[in-house]
Every structure is written in structure tokens, then in C-alpha cells.
Amino acid sequence: MRFLHLSDLHLGKRVNEFSMLEDQAYILKEILNIIDEQKVEAVLIAGDIYDKVIPSAEAVRLLDDFLTRIAARELPVFLISGNHDSAERIAFGSRLMSSRQIYLSPVFESDVEPVTISDRYGEINIYMLPFVKPSLVKRVYPEEEIITYQDAVNAAVQHMQIDTDKRNILLAHQFVTGAARCDSEELSVGGVDDVDASVFDGFDYVALGHLHGPQKIGKETVRYSGTPLKYSFSETNHKKAAVIVDVEEKGKINIQQIPFLPKHDMREVRGTYMEVTALDFYKDMNTDDYLHITLTDEEDIPDAMDMARDAIGIVGIDMEDSGELLPEASRLAQVQKDAPEGAMVSFVDIDFTEYRRKNELRTVKKNCTVPSWLCYEAERAGVNFSAVLQAGLKRELHITD
Numbered sequence: 001m002r003f004l005h006l007s008d009l010h011l012g013k014r015v016n017e018f019s020m021l022e023d024q025a026y027i028l029k030e031i032l033n034i035i036d037e038q039k040v041e042a043v044l045i046a047g048d049i050y051d052k053v054i055p056s057a058e059a060v061r062l063l064d065d066f067l068t069r070i071a072a073r074e075l076p077v078f079l080i081s082g083n084h085d086s087a088e089r090i091a092f093g094s095r096l097m098s099s100r101q102i103y104l105s106p107v108f109e110s111d112v113e114p115v116t117i118s119d120r121y122g123e124i125n126i127y128m129l130p131f132v133k134p135s136l137v138k139r140v141y142p143e144e145e146i147i148t149y150q151d152a153v154n155a156a157v158q159h160m161q162i163d164t165d166k167r168n169i170l171l172a173h174q175f176v177t178g179a180a181r182c183d184s185e186e187l188s189v190g191g192v193d194d195v196d197a198s199v200f201d202g203f204d205y206v207a208l209g210h211l212h213g214p215q216k217i218g219k220e221t222v223r224y225s226g227t228p229l230k231y232s233f234s235e236t237n238h239k240k241a242a243v244i245v246d247v248e249e250k251g252k253i254n255i256q257q258i259p260f261l262p263k264h265d266m267r268e269v270r271g272t273y274m275e276v277t278a279l280d281f282y283k284d285m286n287t288d289d290y291l292h293i294t295l296t297d298e299e300d301i302p303d304a305m306d307m308a309r310d311a312i313g314i315v316g317i318d319m320e321d322s323g324e325l326l327p328e329a330s331r332l333a334q335v336q337k338d339a340p341e342g343a344m345v346s347f348v349d350i351d352f353t354e355y356r357r358k359n360e361l362r363t364v365k366k367n368c369t370v371p372s373w374l375c376y377e378a379e380r381a382g383v384n385f386s387a388v389l390q391a392g393l394k395r396e397l398h399i400t401d
Helices: 020-038 059-074 085-090 094-100 134-140 149-156 304-321 334-338 352-359 371-378 383-397
Strands: 002-006 043-046 077-082 101-106 115-119 122-128 167-173 205-209 216-218 218-225 241-247 255-259 266-271 290-295
Touching: 002 020, 002 205, 020 059, 020 085, 043 205, 059 077, 077 122, 077 167, 094 101, 134 149, 167 371, 205 241, 218 255, 304 352
Parallel strands: 002 043, 043 077, 077 101, 122 167, 167 205, 205 218, 266 290
Antiparallel strands: 002 241, 115 122, 216 218, 241 255
């Protein structure tokens, strides 16, 4: 049977306060195309479906549309909650949706029971273990000594009572010792959330979620799929891909990766101020991508703040004229975290209305009506109607030159 392994969709995610919903809708359509082209027979989604415990309405609609389209293909979907999700919200309607082969992990309150599916080689048991903490597992198994994350996951797995003569697949959302992290993930102090990969030895394939970089852990069949999109500039070097897993007879598994092609890539650019503000600098680049620009000037840049306002003003006015919403201002703490070591970080303030007034010189035509006698007197006196209208509007709006 051919599986597609996904994880960490983070629907509703904002990067530097910029909404990724448009990019996420695009990549979900690409995933559906991969499902069709690769003739996928089942989908595994290993947690962090949403970016927040209480997701936005737009994020919920996005997931609803995605699952509905998979259900229309009559493919089973196995989905667990991650540390960014509410386990209760993910589990809502699970019994009803299972009738359409959409299997959602229940809240961890008892032994994890498998969902069994079949192919020409026989039965495959799918175990869905949502993100768990030691305190949660301890409530389910109070008689056992459960202090660490290792203890918690080990207890949950042991109570699954796996039949190792059959093919078994596990979905889990934990940090496995030895995996590579990146800045966009929630980090723990001292590795307290580490789980050793040996706890998964009884499974034929382990579909992991939690870490954003695609990687195997020790062996090919214990694997993080990573996020389908780059969610931080610390991920610019990641090669995002869909993981295709072919499970044949017991002991025979083949894995391949299909690269994702996002609507906008995320890249880092370095250069002096004069270099990065020159049009020729971008002639071989896709300027629709998300760029993290690092200035390499070793001396102070005269009028740097005014230049920064110009750069933001030009982009902001273009977005407003295109009907796009301006992103919220970045949080200083996040900017400082992403900045190179030793960099000076400062907010740039800009009033778009004021910037537009001072820098946009194009004129527009407006029709207005005045009494004919007033028009006659004005023309006879050589009055400039446009100048009078501009002066009147500025006076009414309390705008001073």
C-alpha cells in the first residue's frame, strides 16, 4: 500500500506577522495533485495541524476543504494532534468522520487501539499516538513510574500490545533524540522532551511530526516528514518534500520524496545597501519570494532610516493599491531572535497616508458642480479651479504643507 506522510501543516501560521494562508491553500492543492499523480492510497498526517490551539475560522475552513477533497477520492486519512493543537478540538466528530475513512486521534485517555486496513499482502495496523506529556500519560497509568517523556511514550507504546508478526505503522508527535532542530520550533531546556528511537522498534514505519526539517532518525523507517512550507528564515536551506512510503510484504518498505514547489520560496540575500537597492541585483531572482535581507555595510549608512521608510513605503502603497492587507508590525523579540549576531535592531515607523501624499505625484480627475454665476465670476477673475479645490481639501482635512 502506498502512503503519503505529512506533518506540521500549521494552518493559520503567520511569519513575521504576515499571513501564510494563501501559501498554505496553494500547497494543499499541490499535495492533492501529488496524491493523484503518485496514486497514493492512504494519507498520514502527524500532528500540528493548526498553528494555534484555537485556530482561526480561515484555518478551519482550509482543513475542512482539504479533508473533504481527500474523502471524495475515497482514501483513508489518519490524523493526530500535535503540541500546537487542541487534542479535544482535533478529536471532535471523530466517530462520525471515521465513516468516511477520516480517522482522527482521540484524546489520550486509554490504550491506543489500532485502525486496521488491508491490502493484497494482508492487514496493516495503524496506531495514532497524539502528542503526550508525562503528566497526561501518568493519569492514564497511575500505577506506573512516569517522570520523563521517555517514560511516557514508552508506557503508551507498551500498552499497545503490538503484534510484531503483522505490519504496524505508528503516527507520533514527539522529539526523538538525535534529530536536528531549527529556530521555528518550540525548544525545551536541556532536552527534557527527548525520546529515544528504540521505543519504536516494534513498528515497520514511524511517521513522525514535530520537527520542521525532513530527516530520518537512525534508520529509513523512522522519519520526520517536515513542514510542507518554510515557516522561518532558519529553514531557508530545507528541502521540503512529500514523503511517499510503499509498504509491501512484512519487512519490505520503499521510501521516496517528491519536492514541494511553493507559491513563494523563502530565501536569504546578503549585500551592501547600494547592492540590494539596485534593480540589477534582482534580475535573476524571483522577486515574489519572501526575502531576508542582511546588509553587509561595515560603515554607517547615511539617512538609513529614511531609506528604510522609502523601501517600506513603496511596497506598502503597492499592496494597498492591489487591495492587499498590510501585515502587522513584527514583534521586536522575534526580529532580534532572527537577526545575525551583533546586529543592531530598530523599528521603522511610517505613516502611509503621509508618505503617499509626499511621494505620489500623480493626479486624478474629480467632477464637481458650482452655480453658474460663481463659475462665471471665477473664470473672469482667472481662478485656478484645481488649486482652489486642493487648498480647500487641505484646509478641511487640516493638512499643512
